[in-house]
Amino acid sequence: MVVCSLVRMPRRSLVNLVCFGNRAVSLLYGHSLRPLHTSTCNNSSQPKAGFKPEKVAVVTKTTRYEFEQQRYRYAGLSEEDLKQLLAMKGSSYSGLLERHNIHTNNVEHIVKSLRREGIDVRVVKRGEYNEEVVRWADAIISAGGDGTMLLVASKVLSKDKPVVGVNTDPERSEGHLCLPVRYTHAFPEALEKLCRGEFRWLWRQRIRLHLEGTGINPTPVDLHEQQLSLEQHNQAHRITTMDIQQSTTASPSMWTGTLNERFSKPSLLPIRSLNEIFIGESLSSRASYYEISVDDGPWEKQKSSGLGICTGTGSKAWSYNINKLSEQAVEEVLKIGMSQTGLDIPLNQGFIQKVTDEYNESLVFSPDDRRLLYSIREPIVNRVFSSSRQRGFASKVCVRSRCWDACMVVDGGTSFEFNDGAIATISMSDEDQLRTVLLEH
Amino acid sequence: MVVCSLVRMPRRSLVNLVCFGNRAVSLLYGHSLRPLHTSTCNNSSQPKAGFKPEKVAVVTKTTRYEFEQQRYRYAGLSEEDLKQLLAMKGSSYSGLLERHNIHTNNVEHIVKSLRREGIDVRVVKRGEYNEEVVRWADAIISAGGDGTMLLVASKVLSKDKPVVGVNTDPERSEGHLCLPVRYTHAFPEALEKLCRGEFRWLWRQRIRLHLEGTGINPTPVDLHEQQLSLEQHNQAHRITTMDIQQSTTASPSMWTGTLNERFSKPSLLPIRSLNEIFIGESLSSRASYYEISVDDGPWEKQKSSGLGICTGTGSKAWSYNINKLSEQAVEEVLKIGMSQTGLDIPLNQGFIQKVTDEYNESLVFSPDDRRLLYSIREPIVNRVFSSSRQRGFASKVCVRSRCWDACMVVDGGTSFEFNDGAIATISMSDEDQLRTVLLEH
Numbered sequence: 001m002v003v004c005s006l007v008r009m010p011r012r013s014l015v016n017l018v019c020f021g022n023r024a025v026s027l028l029y030g031h032s033l034r035p036l037h038t039s040t041c042n043n044s045s046q047p048k049a050g051f052k053p054e055k056v057a058v059v060t061k062t063t064r065y066e067f068e069q070q071r072y073r074y075a076g077l078s079e080e081d082l083k084q085l086l087a088m089k090g091s092s093y094s095g096l097l098e099r100h101n102i103h104t105n106n107v108e109h110i111v112k113s114l115r116r117e118g119i120d121v122r123v124v125k126r127g128e129y130n131e132e133v134v135r136w137a138d139a140i141i142s143a144g145g146d147g148t149m150l151l152v153a154s155k156v157l158s159k160d161k162p163v164v165g166v167n168t169d170p171e172r173s174e175g176h177l178c179l180p181v182r183y184t185h186a187f188p189e190a191l192e193k194l195c196r197g198e199f200r201w202l203w204r205q206r207i208r209l210h211l212e213g214t215g216i217n218p219t220p221v222d223l224h225e226q227q228l229s230l231e232q233h234n235q236a237h238r239i240t241t242m243d244i245q246q247s248t249t250a251s252p253s254m255w256t257g258t259l260n261e262r263f264s265k266p267s268l269l270p271i272r273s274l275n276e277i278f279i280g281e282s283l284s285s286r287a288s289y290y291e292i293s294v295d296d297g298p299w300e301k302q303k304s305s306g307l308g309i310c311t312g313t314g315s316k317a318w319s320y321n322i323n324k325l326s327e328q329a330v331e332e333v334l335k336i337g338m339s340q341t342g343l344d345i346p347l348n349q350g351f352i353q354k355v356t357d358e359y360n361e362s363l364v365f366s367p368d369d370r371r372l373l374y375s376i377r378e379p380i381v382n383r384v385f386s387s388s389r390q391r392g393f394a395s396k397v398c399v400r401s402r403c404w405d406a407c408m409v410v411d412g413g414t415s416f417e418f419n420d421g422a423i424a425t426i427s428m429s430d431e432d433q434l435r436t437v438l439l440e441h
Numbered sequence: 442m443v444v445c446s447l448v449r450m451p452r453r454s455l456v457n458l459v460c461f462g463n464r465a466v467s468l469l470y471g472h473s474l475r476p477l478h479t480s481t482c483n484n485s486s487q488p489k490a491g492f493k494p495e496k497v498a499v500v501t502k503t504t505r506y507e508f509e510q511q512r513y514r515y516a517g518l519s520e521e522d523l524k525q526l527l528a529m530k531g532s533s534y535s536g537l538l539e540r541h542n543i544h545t546n547n548v549e550h551i552v553k554s555l556r557r558e559g560i561d562v563r564v565v566k567r568g569e570y571n572e573e574v575v576r577w578a579d580a581i582i583s584a585g586g587d588g589t590m591l592l593v594a595s596k597v598l599s600k601d602k603p604v605v606g607v608n609t610d611p612e613r614s615e616g617h618l619c620l621p622v623r624y625t626h627a628f629p630e631a632l633e634k635l636c637r638g639e640f641r642w643l644w645r646q647r648i649r650l651h652l653e654g655t656g657i658n659p660t661p662v663d664l665h666e667q668q669l670s671l672e673q674h675n676q677a678h679r680i681t682t683m684d685i686q687q688s689t690t691a692s693p694s695m696w697t698g699t700l701n702e703r704f705s706k707p708s709l710l711p712i713r714s715l716n717e718i719f720i721g722e723s724l725s726s727r728a729s730y731y732e733i734s735v736d737d738g739p740w741e742k743q744k745s746s747g748l749g750i751c752t753g754t755g756s757k758a759w760s761y762n763i764n765k766l767s768e769q770a771v772e773e774v775l776k777i778g779m780s781q782t783g784l785d786i787p788l789n790q791g792f793i794q795k796v797t798d799e800y801n802e803s804l805v806f807s808p809d810d811r812r813l814l815y816s817i818r819e820p821i822v823n824r825v826f827s828s829s830r831q832r833g834f835a836s837k838v839c840v841r842s843r844c845w846d847a848c849m850v851v852d853g854g855t856s857f858e859f860n861d862g863a864i865a866t867i868s869m870s871d872e873d874q875l876r877t878v879l880l881e882h
Contacts, residue, residue, distance in 0.1 A: 091861065282724060305762075321746075321819045325774065326831040329766065329800075333774045336799045340792065345782055358777045378762045390767040420532065
């Protein structure tokens with residue numbers, strides 16, 4: 001469904017499409033606390049009429065309660081056993097059940113409100129959400145937290161299909177990519193506003209990925225679902241076994257030919273990143289080795305604890321967390337700076353806080369900005385590995401893996417294998433923008 | 442063998458025990474570039490006589506070549522197949538073989554030199570190195586890089602047993618916990634100096650660990666060996682399955698009792714950390730949740746990308762890498778600080794570099810210092826999680842895991858499961874010191 005036909009639709013329903021700020025919570029690193037001021041969004045526009053989709057998919061998160069149930073399902077535990085096991089770990093069964101019920105009630109509220117307007121609603125668990133659902137829907141609602149919103153957005157490739165996030169547990173979830181909290185319990189109000197056109201479209205720039213080279217398994221692993229069985233993460237990524245098995249069943253020349261063919265062309269992945277791409281070893285204790293080329297510049301060997309490339313939207317999420325400075329560090333730098341110059345300027349807490357806040361705010365940029373921001377996390381500089389800029393803007397970043405068992409993680413939720421020899425090209429294209437809405441609060 | 446009996450030994454041989462600086466390379470984060478000046482080591486002392494052990498264990502690293510061979514062993518690849526596979530990944534088979542041969546030749550040189558002095562030498566691969574070897578030996582030589590040195594040191598619990606590192610591939614390995622490079626090819630010289638007492642003992646403070654609570658598997662996983670099959674890391678840590686299986690075969694009351702008994706008493710782990718303990722989720726893309734109490738202070742909930750606690754020795758390794766600032770960041774802080782005060786001080790590159798270097802050097806402290814330095818890596822501050830100091834000294838740090846699948850990694854090489862409900866107590870004791878030697882260059 002494109003925009004013009006949506007406009008011509010009879011007044012049957014509304015969907016609230018809100019993108020509240022840049023506070024995407026990725027499972028990786030959380031988010032900042034500052035709201036996105038609408039004035040910083042240059043790429044937003046007044047809609048020509050109300051928004052009234054016919055078919056809406058509601059994608060729901062997996063609650064912690066559901067997760068724990070599924071985790072121990074194979075062991076045949078009763079509810080009572082589950083309760084005791086959770087208690088032993090210091091977790092509360094009744095607490096988890098309570099959050100679960102809050103979420104499911106809020107989902108019901110959303111679904112009922114939509115159906116009351118005559119909208120055809122399909123409720124889909126996040127594990128079942130796929131390209132077919134995206135094609136079917138005129139608009140998609142994410143019912144969960146920011147993590148769910150990121151996953152929902154990741155499969156929407158068209159810049160015309162609206163996506164909305166509704167925070168189904170505001171007390172526990174930050175929900176900064178979601179509706180303002182009040183609409184969680186008053187969803188019909190939001191539907192009204194959208195019907196009347198009392199909102200603005202906001203297109204957020206996103207990242208696209210090309211992968212090539214040996215050892216690529218382009219099958220993504222959903223990190224959230226895979227928590228059920230953690231070694232599935234490695235199993236899903238285990239292309240090494242696959243390429244060995246293929247090689248041993250073929251003649252030597254066929255073997256080389258087959259593998260080269262299969263992996264030599266760069267393939268565009270069917271996923272877009274709203275926040276960031278993180279590249280690094282899967283095992284957190286292992287250093288990452290890779291080569292990087294920025295804007296078609298020379299390749300540089302690096303060793304670090306990983307590499308992140310983010311959008312304006314994502315500049316408030318993981319990227320912010322790895323680049324921000326604490327007041328403790330800023331105070332120390334200023335002290336040293338002052339003593340080196342021989343000056344004696346009083347460094348009171350207020351001053352330190354102002355400098356720290358200004359520094360940290362400078363890490364953030366607008367969601368409609370066409371640039372990528374790359375950050376090298378904890379670079380290791382020694383005889384072998386040099387390091388130029390630790391952070392910078394670019395239009396394109398290429399990375400060649402020299403890792404043992406690394407992954408490329410999209411928005412903290414989807415993981416692709418990225419091992420020794422693989423090359424990723426990270427860039428942006430206007431056609432990848434995500435269509436969201438700013439709803440006046 | 443204690444010091445006094447070593448002194449009384451006949452002049453049969455010498456062992457070079459050198460600890461060159463604080464530049465321990467952990468697999469996690471590399472190391473700094475600055476040498477440890479002997480003047481900063483307060484806890485070193487002139488030996489009363491020469492050092493002449495009767496039994497020496499030489500622990501050798503696994504070379505990359507050996508690793509690649511073992512990795513594909515199950516696939517039944519020929520050497521020719523291995524060569525092609527490596528080439529496809531952009532690695533050089535002949536290059537790996539060359540480094541392997543350099544290492545094995547250097548090991549042979551060491552072993553021959555020792556045997557020429559009539560010393561009983563046992564050559565042990567790192568995978569075979571254990572407490573029995575430590576008990577047998579009068580002194581232990583690590584033949585590899587800094588990673589091997591860390592592993593060797595980790596199983597030496599007595600402060601009387603000398604440990605030495607010899608760098609068997611100086612062109613590729615930094616070897617800062619090892620002999621000065623020239624002794625790699627001239628080992629008999631080092632033996633001479635030790636025999637004559639031309640060295641100083643250096644005792645380095647180390648960390649001890651107590652673990653308690655549910656979900657603890659006190660069986661350590663060797664991260665280096667486990668690279669052979671990465672899901673073994675998770676399998677080795679999979680206590681969750683174990684405790685479920687045990688619970689389902691016992692009656693409800695027996696079940697609770699058995700598990701509580703098994704995990705409720707804090708147990709002292711048979712390992713000492715020379716560099717640092719890293720605590721965090723195993724999967725690098727997942728945020729870590731835990732509670733921390735410093736010097737018996739109040740518990741504080743935190744969310745971050747991990748927690749590190751290091752020694753003076755380790756303050757130049759992983760801790761240094763996560764805390765150091767780039768010139769880019771320092772320049773920005775100084776610019777903001779200057780503009781906030783309205784001053785106009787020229788910030789030339791030299792000035793920025795001086796401030797950066799002084800800041801980074803302040804992160805380092807002496808190997809004989811009895812304090813721990815804890816660092817919260819990339820803290821996430823929001824409504825739920827507060828953050829006091831990001832870094833600080835302490836005598837004791839307690840951590841309670843709230844993680845899904847986390848580990849406690851010792852010196853980047855040995856990993857213990859550390860999941861939801863487990864409690865670790867991290868402290869120091871003089872009896873845990875590691876006996877090493879400063880050999881005059």
